[in-house]
Amino acid sequence: MSKKMSLAMAAMLMIFGTLASPCLATYKIGALFSVTGPYSFLGDPEKKTAEMIVDQVNQAGGINGQKIELIVYDDEGDATKCNLLARKLIQQDKVLAVIGPSVSGLSLAIIPIFEQSETPLISCAASYKIVSDDQNGGKPYPWIFKTAQSDSLAVEAIYTHMQKHGIKKIAIMGDSSGYGASGREELTRIAPKFGITIVADEKYDPKDTDMTAQLTKIKGLNPQAIVNWSVGPTQVTVMRNRRDLGMDKIPFYQSHGFGNKKNIELAAGAAEGVYCPLGACNIPDLLPASNLQKAVTTQYEKDYAAKYKEPLSSFGGHSWDAMHILINALKTAGPDKAKIRAAIENTKGFVGQHGIFNFSPSDHNGLTKDAFMMVKVHNGNWALAD
C-alpha cells in the first residue's frame, strides 16, 4: 500500500511540477487565442504577432526596466476551454491583463469572469456586443475593450460604396459560423439606414463543397450586388461558383475576412473585380505617404515577413493593436489592474494597424468607419476602389 501511495505521489508531483511556473519579477500578461481549431486563421497570426512584439519589447529592455512575460493559451475555438483558461490566467497565473480571445462568441463568453475579477481584457474580436452592455443602455463593460473594428464599420464602408454607385437591391450570403452570423446581423440591421433592401439571405456550412445552389437562387432574384460574409475555403469557392454561373457582371463584395492575398491566388482568377473593405495593415503600400498609419503598417509587414516567412493577415493586426495599447498602459500605470484599466480607457490618438484609436469611458473600441478602405481586386492584387 505504502509503495503504491508513494508511486502515486511521485506521479502527482511530476504532473504538478511541470505546471509550476517560475516566479520572476516580470509583468505577466495573458493571451487567449484560437491558435488551432476552426478559427486558427484568426488565432495563429494573432499569437505570432503578440509573441513577436514581446520579443521586440524585451530586447529593447522591457517596460520601465521590467521584462514582459506573455502566457499564451490556445482555446481551440471552444467556449468551455476558453472559460477555463481565462479562469486559470486570472486565478492561477495572476496576470495583470489579458488580450484576446480571437472570436466574438468566446469574448462574450468570458466577460463575466473579467468583470467579476476586475481584470482588463482587450479582445481581438469584432462583435460590437463585446463593448456594449445591452442591459446597461449599451454602455461598455468597465473592464472590457476591443481593438478589432466592429463588423458594423465594415458594413457601413460597403454600404457607403454601394450608395455611391446607386446600388439599392442586394443579396447577402454567408457561412453559418459566428463570423457569418455576425456579418449577416449587421448587414440586415444597417441596410435601411442606406435605403438598401435585401432580397435574399443565403447560408452555407463552413465545410461545404459547393454554393451553386445558393447562388442560383440569388441569380433568379436579380439583385444589383451580392455581399458574401465568410472565411476559409468557402469564400473562394463562392467566387468560383459565381463565375461559373455567369454572374460576374453583378458586383460582388466580400467581408474584411477576405484580406489575405492567398485568397486571390486560390480563386484562380475568379476574384478579379471583387470589392472588400480592408484595414490599413493589409495595404501599406497603397497608402499615401501622408497617411499616419503608413509607417507602423509598413514596419509591421516587414517585421512579420522577416520573422515568420509568410504574408501577414489583417487579423494579426488586432493583436498588434491590443499588445501595444496594453504596453503603453503598463508604461504609465505599472502593475496595477485598476490603473491599467484607466490608462487603456484614456488612450487617445494611438496610431495602430487598424486605425487611430481614441478610447473613452463610453467607447471601448475607439475606431470610426474610416478604419476601413474599400479595395478592389485588380490584376491579382489589391487596388483602391473608386
Place this chain on the structure above:
Amino acid sequence: MLRFSKIPIVVLAGFLLIFPLVCTGISALHGYISLMVFAGIYCLITIGLSLLMGYAGQISLGHAAFFGIGAYVSGIATVRFGVNPWFCMAGGMLVAAMVAALIGAPSFRLKGHYLAMATLAFGLIVNIVFREESAWTGGPDGLSRIPGLRLSGFMFNSTIRFYYLVWVIVLAAFLFAINVLQSPAGRALRALHTSETAAKSMGIDIARYKIMIFVFSAVLASLAGSLYAHFMRFINPSTFNLLFSIKLLIMITLGGMQSLWGAIVGTVLVTFLSMEWLQFFQEYESIVFGGILLLALIFLPEGLTGLPNMLAGRGKK
C-alpha cells in the same frame, strides 16, 4: 451479485470535500477547481450514458443534444423571460424527457450502426436548430448574460461554491444510479443487455426499459446543461456539437463501459487530459490524444476500471 461497496464511495466523497482546499493551498493547482466543475458537469451526463450504453446496451451519439436542450431552456428562459433559474432547470429536464420519449420510441427499433446514425442525425439536427433560431438562441455567437445561481440569498458565484453544488448533485445522481443497478430495475436492464430473448421470456418489457433509461439519461444530461449554462453564464451551439457527443463516448470507453465507476474515472481523466494536460503538446495535441486513446483500447479493453482486475489476473499467472 452486483453490489457496490460503500467504502470507495465514502473515500470519493471525502476526496471531493478536501480537493478544493488542497488546490487553493497550492497555487499551481488553483485552476484544477474549475476543471473539476466541468468534469462534474460531464459526469452527470456520463452516469446516465453509462446506464444506457454500458448496461442497457444502447448506443447514443446524440447526447450533446440533451445537454444543449437543458442549457438552452435555462439560458433562454432566464435571459429572455427572467424566469427563476431553478424552475428553468426543472423545465429543461421536462423538455428533455419529452423529446427523449418522442425520439426514443422509434429509434430503439434500430440496431447497432443504424441506431448510432439515427442518434447522430438527431444530435446534428438539434444543433442546427440552436444555431439557426438566433432570435431565441443568439445564433452561433451564443447567448450571454445568463444569470448565476442563488439559493435564498446564497450566491453560487465563486468557483468553489459552484464546485460543491455540482459535486453534491453528481454524488446524488451516482447514488441514484447505484440504487437502480442494485434493484429489480437494474437487474432487468442488465438482463436485456445479455439476452433479449431470455429477458422476453421473463416477461420484461424491453422497449419500455430502453425508453425509460434513455429518458433518464436525457434528463441527467439536461440537468448538466442547465448547470453548465449558469456556471459559464454563456452558451453557444458549438459546445453541444457532435464532437462533444463523441467525447462523451470516449470518456465512458476509457473509464470502462460496464461500470459506473468507469464513467466517473473516465470523465475526470478525459476532462483533465483534453482541457489541461495535453495543452502542453500544442499542435501535436490531437495526435497525442488519438494515440493515448488507441493504446487504451488495445491494452485496457475493459477500460481503466478493468485495470485492477487485469493486474490481479497477471499476478496470479
Place this chain on the structure above:
Amino acid sequence: MTAASTTAPHAVLRVEDLVVSFGGLAALMNVNFDVTQGTIHAVIGPNGAGKTTLFNVITGYLNPTEGTVFFEEHPITGLKERQVAALGISRTFQTVELFDNMTVLENVMIGWHRHIRSSLWACGLGLPFIRRQEAELRRKAMDILDFIGLADQAEDRADSLPLGARRILEIGRALATQPRLVCLDEPAAGLNETETETAAHLIRAIRDRGVTVLLVEHDIRMIMGISDRIVVLNYGEKIAEGTPAQIQADTAVIEAYLGDSGAGVYA
C-alpha cells in the same frame, strides 16, 4: 366445448390446426393436441420435425401461418413474448439463454420480475418497500435454488457453471416466474447420465407442485420414463399421440425413428 372441459380433465393448453410455413416450406402442418392440467406432456420427433417451431409458436416467439393456440381457453396467438409470459407460460431454450453476467441467485430472482414493483424512481431513491421486496425475493429465490439443488452456487456467476447445472438453473429461473405451464426445450441435451437423472427428477418434482410441463426432448429413455402423455411429430405433422406404452408400440413412430427418414420427403 365448455361442457367438455367441465367433465374431462382441464386442458390447460390447446393447439388447434397449427400451420407454420417459412416461404414455401411447411414446418408445421395442421398440428392438434391438448395438454392436460398437472401432467408432463412430451413432444418428440426426429431432427427437423418442428418441435422447436411449435415451442416458439406457443411462447409467442413466432406467429403461426394458420391456427390458434389456447391457454386456459383464451386464444394467445399473436401475443408478444412477454405477454405470453405474463399469462403464466414460461420456457427454457435449447441453447440455454442464461444471464451470464449475473449470479445464479440473480438469475432466479429475475424470474419474479413481472410480479414485483420496479419503477425506476422508486428503485433509484432506494425506497424502503423496494428493499423489503428485495429481501423477500432473495428468500424465495433461495427456496427455488434449494429445490433445484444449486443453493451452494448461489453467489457464483452463471457462466461459471457446467452445462448440466446451467440447464437446471434455466429451469429454476422458469419456475421463478410462477408459471402454470413450463415449456422445456431439450432439458437433457448435452447432459451425462447422472445429470439427466437429476433433470428428470426435477421435472417430476415440478409436476408434483401442480405445474404443467410441456417438454421437447431427444432422449427417448428419459421421455418414456417421466411423461404422462406424448405427441410425436415428423416433418411437421403429428403422427402419433398417446401414453408412453402406446407410443412405444406405434408402428408409424418406429418407422419414423428407425426407417429411412429422408426417403419420404424429397420423393
Place this chain on the structure above:
Amino acid sequence: MNMASLAGQLLQYIVTGVTIGSIYAMVAIGFNIIYNVTEIINLAQGEFVMLGGLVMVSLHMLWKLPLIAAFPVTVVIVTGIGLLMNYAAIRPIRRPTVLTLIIATIAASMIIKGAAMLIWGTDSFDLTAFSGRTPILIAGAAIQPQYFWVIGFLVVIVAGLTFFFDKTIIGKAMSACSENAAAAQLVGIDVRWMVLLSFALSAAIGAIAGITMTPIALMDYDRGAMLAIKGFGAAVLGGLGSFPGAIVGGLMMGLIESLGAGFLWSGYKDAYALAALLIVLFIRPSGIMGNRDVIRFKRF
C-alpha cells in the same frame, strides 16, 4: 420569374445535387466495403478523402508531377496509409465491439488529421481542374467540367467494384467473408488478408473522391469529419453494405441539400437531409436497399 428560368434553376440544383451526392456516394462506398468484410464503420473514411486531395495537391502543384502521374501515386500513398491504419488501429483491438471499433477509428482519424495539420498547415489548397474551368451551359444551367469527372469516377468505381466482386476470385472471396466470416475461414480464405484488402480498397476509393473534389471545393486538413458524417449518413440511408444503396443514399442526400438550399431555407439544408434520413430509418429500419434478413445475422 418566368418558367424557363425556373426550369433552368431546377436543372442547376439537380446538377449540383448530383455532383455533391456523387462525392457522398464515393465515401459511402468506402464505408460499405469495410463494413461488409468487418462490420466496422470506419469513421476515418473522411480522412482518406482529405489525404487524397492534399497529397495530390503536393504532388501536382508542389513537385510538378503531371496529373496523370500524380493521380495513381496519390492513390497508392493513401492506400498505404489505409493499410497502416488497419495494422495499427484495428488489428490490435482485442475485444471488438461496436463502440470500441468506432472509437478506434475516431482515434485513427484524430491522428491522421493531426498529422495532416502538421504537414499542410491550416490553409486550404487548390488543385488544377482536370479539363479547365470553363463552364458548359445546358438549358440555362452551368456545369463545371470537373462535375463530369466526379460523376464519371463514381461510375468507374461502381463498374470496377461490380466486376471485382462478381468476376474475380479475390472479389468473390471478399464477398464470402462479408456473408459469413467463419464459413469463409473454413473453406480456406484468410479473413485477415481480406480485412486488409478491404481497408486498401476503401482508402483508394476515398483518395479518388478527394482528388476529384479538390478542384471544385479546395481541400484543407479539417474536411474529413464532415465528409465522414455525410458518407455514413448516405451509407445508412441506402442500407449498410449495399452498393446500389450507397449510390441512392449519396445522391438523395446531395439532392435534398441542393434542392433544400434552393427552394427552402438554406440554413437548414443539412437538417432536411438528416430529417429525411431519420424518417426513412423509422419506416425502414434497414435503410432503403438494406436487407432486413442480413441485419439479423450481423453482430452490429
